[in-house]
Amino acid sequence: MNLVIDIGNTRIKYAVFENGRIIHDHSFESGLFLSKIKELFEKYPQINNAILSSVGKLDRKERDVVALFCKVHVLTNNSKVPFKNSYATPQTLGVDRLALAAAAYHHNPRGNTLVIDAGTCITYEMVNNFGEYIGGAISPGVKMRYNAMHNQTAGLPLLNPTELLDFIGNSTESCIHSGVINGVTQEVDGVIDQYQSRFQDLTVILTGGDSHFFAKRLKNTIFANSKFLLEGLNCLLEYNTN
Numbered sequence: 001m002n003l004v005i006d007i008g009n010t011r012i013k014y015a016v017f018e019n020g021r022i023i024h025d026h027s028f029e030s031g032l033f034l035s036k037i038k039e040l041f042e043k044y045p046q047i048n049n050a051i052l053s054s055v056g057k058l059d060r061k062e063r064d065v066v067a068l069f070c071k072v073h074v075l076t077n078n079s080k081v082p083f084k085n086s087y088a089t090p091q092t093l094g095v096d097r098l099a100l101a102a103a104a105y106h107h108n109p110r111g112n113t114l115v116i117d118a119g120t121c122i123t124y125e126m127v128n129n130f131g132e133y134i135g136g137a138i139s140p141g142v143k144m145r146y147n148a149m150h151n152q153t154a155g156l157p158l159l160n161p162t163e164l165l166d167f168i169g170n171s172t173e174s175c176i177h178s179g180v181i182n183g184v185t186q187e188v189d190g191v192i193d194q195y196q197s198r199f200q201d202l203t204v205i206l207t208g209g210d211s212h213f214f215a216k217r218l219k220n221t222i223f224a225n226s227k228f229l230l231e232g233l234n235c236l237l238e239y240n241t242n
Ligand SMILES: Nc1ncnc2c1ncn2[C@@H]1O[C@H](COP(=O)(O)OP(=O)(O)O)[C@@H](O)[C@H]1O
Pocket: 007, 008, 009, 010, 011, 012, 027, 118, 119, 120, 121, 143, 208, 209, 210
């Protein structure tokens, strides 16, 4: 059994894999790391390998906690990947993006795949039909857009994301919601259009904790997969331990 852990800028997500399939997954706040990991190994003592991916400062404590129970691979920019990495600055590439590219390559090794991850930031990852990761984009996430407008103005309230009734706002709140939710929707649809005009038979995967706020509004066809990054981590764990 494998344990994969994704420490993002907002949440920690993990999954237990058996024979390539998720048998358990969960997310939690960073303060609960030790107790959650202990609980997990009590429930699944068969876990013998783990991979730890962190886009923040990985506290040695976190690695050491997992290492008490099994072998740990800490994902870095020097980990082996099954695809060609053509990012111009591979040492500064977020390891979460490496995992998304691995998942894209695993699911569609001979196809063109665009992965859109709506987490703290919205990231775009392109793996082409030559098995080459060529990069993509980083843009502000849904919550970040609400926070930025509140923090950088005198008069805009801080709102929580919500379903949008119409793209035309007629109040301060509905205008902010339109600016963020309709704005993200138009951005994502526009970016998909650009990639589609350059890459034939493009498969688009949408993932990330905030994707549900706009997924249904997209005009383009996408495959929603909330576990895509975790699946990529499992591929990288297998690739780096076998
Ligand atoms: N239990 C939760 N705790 C915090 N955020 C959550 C939770 N469930 C869903 N979310 C949403 O997920 C978003 C973070 O998405 P995620 O893909 O986990 O980002 P990251 O990988 O950058 O940490 C938050 O902005 C929030 O809206």
